Amino acid sequence: MSQAQAAAADVGAGLETVSTARSHGGVQGVYRHASAATGTTMTFSVFVPEHAPGERLPVIWYLSGLTCTHANVTDKGEFRAACARRRVIFVAPDTSPRGQDVPDDDAWDFGQGAGFYVDATQAPWSANYRMWRYVTEELPALVAASFPIDMARQGITGHSMGGHGALTIALTYPDRFRSVSAFAPIVAPTQVPWGRALHRYLGDDPAAKRRHDAVALIEDGARVAELLVDQGDADIFLSEQLRPELLQRACADAGIALDLRMQPGYDHSYLFVSTFMADHIAWHAARLG
Amino acid sequence: MSQAQAAAADVGAGLETVSTARSHGGVQGVYRHASAATGTTMTFSVFVPEHAPGERLPVIWYLSGLTCTHANVTDKGEFRAACARRRVIFVAPDTSPRGQDVPDDDAWDFGQGAGFYVDATQAPWSANYRMWRYVTEELPALVAASFPIDMARQGITGHSMGGHGALTIALTYPDRFRSVSAFAPIVAPTQVPWGRALHRYLGDDPAAKRRHDAVALIEDGARVAELLVDQGDADIFLSEQLRPELLQRACADAGIALDLRMQPGYDHSYLFVSTFMADHIAWHAARLG
Numbered sequence: 001m002s003q004a005q006a007a008a009a010d011v012g013a014g015l016e017t018v019s020t021a022r023s024h025g026g027v028q029g030v031y032r033h034a035s036a037a038t039g040t041t042m043t044f045s046v047f048v049p050e051h052a053p054g055e056r057l058p059v060i061w062y063l064s065g066l067t068c069t070h071a072n073v074t075d076k077g078e079f080r081a082a083c084a085r086r087r088v089i090f091v092a093p094d095t096s097p098r099g100q101d102v103p104d105d106d107a108w109d110f111g112q113g114a115g116f117y118v119d120a121t122q123a124p125w126s127a128n129y130r131m132w133r134y135v136t137e138e139l140p141a142l143v144a145a146s147f148p149i150d151m152a153r154q155g156i157t158g159h160s161m162g163g164h165g166a167l168t169i170a171l172t173y174p175d176r177f178r179s180v181s182a183f184a185p186i187v188a189p190t191q192v193p194w195g196r197a198l199h200r201y202l203g204d205d206p207a208a209k210r211r212h213d214a215v216a217l218i219e220d221g222a223r224v225a226e227l228l229v230d231q232g233d234a235d236i237f238l239s240e241q242l243r244p245e246l247l248q249r250a251c252a253d254a255g256i257a258l259d260l261r262m263q264p265g266y267d268h269s270y271l272f273v274s275t276f277m278a279d280h281i282a283w284h285a286a287r288l289g
Numbered sequence: 290m291s292q293a294q295a296a297a298a299d300v301g302a303g304l305e306t307v308s309t310a311r312s313h314g315g316v317q318g319v320y321r322h323a324s325a326a327t328g329t330t331m332t333f334s335v336f337v338p339e340h341a342p343g344e345r346l347p348v349i350w351y352l353s354g355l356t357c358t359h360a361n362v363t364d365k366g367e368f369r370a371a372c373a374r375r376r377v378i379f380v381a382p383d384t385s386p387r388g389q390d391v392p393d394d395d396a397w398d399f400g401q402g403a404g405f406y407v408d409a410t411q412a413p414w415s416a417n418y419r420m421w422r423y424v425t426e427e428l429p430a431l432v433a434a435s436f437p438i439d440m441a442r443q444g445i446t447g448h449s450m451g452g453h454g455a456l457t458i459a460l461t462y463p464d465r466f467r468s469v470s471a472f473a474p475i476v477a478p479t480q481v482p483w484g485r486a487l488h489r490y491l492g493d494d495p496a497a498k499r500r501h502d503a504v505a506l507i508e509d510g511a512r513v514a515e516l517l518v519d520q521g522d523a524d525i526f527l528s529e530q531l532r533p534e535l536l537q538r539a540c541a542d543a544g545i546a547l548d549l550r551m552q553p554g555y556d557h558s559y560l561f562v563s564t565f566m567a568d569h570i571a572w573h574a575a576r577l578g
Contacts, residue, residue: 022523023560075559078367081567234311270364271312278370 015146018043024080025050030070033142037134038097039127044139045074046147047083047090058153058288059089060281063135065160067113069094078274079281086285089149093135097128110197117165118212120201129201136169155179155284159273161186167214171222179287181228181280183273184235187247188215194241218250226257228283230276232266304435307332313369314339322431326423327386328416333428334363335436336372336379347442347577348378349570352424354449356402358383365559371567375574378438382424386417399486406454407501409490418490425458444468444573448562450475456503460511468576470517470569472562473524476536477504483530507539515546517572519565521555
C-alpha cells in the first residue's frame, strides 16, 4: 500500500483522506474537506495513475448527475483502466452541499443531490448552494495544491445535470479547458422542465439563467472549438429534458464542431456512461497532450 | 432498446426480468426466480454480448464474496468491456438465500450473504442454505434454457468466499469447466477462522468439510489442469484467512499448474478485482475457444 499511503500523505492541509486503494496501477482516493463555498463538508474522489516522482499529469473533471454523489461514477464509471492507460487524473466532485442543516426539498431533482452547478441567489438556497464557485474555484485550488496535476492541461465532462455543468463551465472558461465532452447532457435548462431548478436557485433574472444554459451561452457568443456528446436513443429523458437537437442547432449556427453520437438502444444509466467512458477519456487525452 | 427487449423476451418461463439495459454493445440483465434449491426467491445477473441470431457463446460464472449480492460485481466488476471484446457471457449469482423467513446470524460472515456454496445439513440452515445445489444444478439448467450459452464451454471464477466456491466447484466437476481462476480466494477453510461457517453448516463430519476445501480436495486427489489466482499483498485477510501459500503447496505436490500472482499494494476490494478482471476474462476466453 506504499503508493496509496504516499498519496494520502501528499494530501495538503485541510483535506481529510476518507479512503485510498490501489487500482489499475494507480491510487483511487476519496477525500473530504470543509468548504468555504458551501459552508459544509464536501466529499470528492480522485484517481491518480502511476507516474514518475515529481511528474504532473493532465486532469479530467467529471461532474455527476441528479441524485448522485462522487460515489456513483467512482463505483460504476469504468474510467480507471482508461485513465491509467492515458495517464490522466480523474476528479469527481459531489453534486450539492449536504447535511441536516442544509435546505432540501422533497423533489428528487431539486435540493440535495441537485445543485445544478450554480451559485444560488435565492433564499434559503443561497447560503449553501454555491456549487459554481465550489467546482470552478475552491476545488481546483485545493486539488492543484494536493495532487500531481498540471493545471495547464484540464478537460471537463459530465453526465446529465453534470453534462450541463461541464458545458456551461467550459463555455464560460474556454481558456481553462482544452477539451469538453458530455454524456446525455441537459443542454438547454431554460427550455425544459428541469430548468425550474434554475428559477428556484436564481430567481427571475433571465440573464442569470442564460449564463447557466449551454445553448443560451452559445447563442450569446460563448465558444469552444469542439464538443463530443454521447446520447442514448432509449434514454427516457431524451425528448422532454435533454433535447440534444437544440445543442446541435446552436453549434451549427455558431460554427462549433459538435460530434453528437446518438447511441442506439442505450438508456440514461451508468451502463450507458461506462460503455463510452474510455472513448471520452481517449478523446480528452488526445487534446490534453 | 430492441436488443434488451429481445433478451427479456427470450427469458424462459419461471424467470422474471428485473431490469435490462444495453451496455458495451450487449445487454446487462438482472433476473429473479423461485428457487427449488433454496426455497426462496433468488436474484442473479447475466451479461450477454452482441452476437449473431442463434449463436451460442461461452460462459464465465462469477461467484461473489461475503456480504455481496449479484449487484456488487455487476456494478463494480468492470467485466463488460472485456466480455464484449472476448464474446463471453458473464453470470453472477447471489451468495445465499435471503428473506425475512430465512435463518440469519448477527455475524457479517455467516448466514445471509455468506452461504459458502455448500448444502447445509445442520438445522436451522439446512432448509434454505443449499447454495451448492443452486449454483451447480438449478441455476445452470435455468440459464442454459434462457440465454444463448454453449454449456460445453464454461469457465468459473470468484472473489474471496466466491473464489472458494469457484475452486471447490471446478475441482469437483473438472469435466464441466474448461477454465478456473480466482481473486483472493479462501483456499483452505478448514484451516482458517472463516471455516467455522463450514462447521455450522455441515456439522462435525470432517469428510463433508474436506469436500468444501480446495486444498483438502487437491490433497484427496481432485485435479484441474491449471489455475490462475490474483492476490493483493495489502489484503487485510491475507495471512489469517486466505493463506495462498497453502494452495501453492498443494498444487506443487499435485502437479497442478498454478499461476499465483501476488499483486503489490492491492487490497481485498473491487478496486483490486476490477483491476485484474479483464486479464481473467482473457485467460478464460483463450481456454473457452
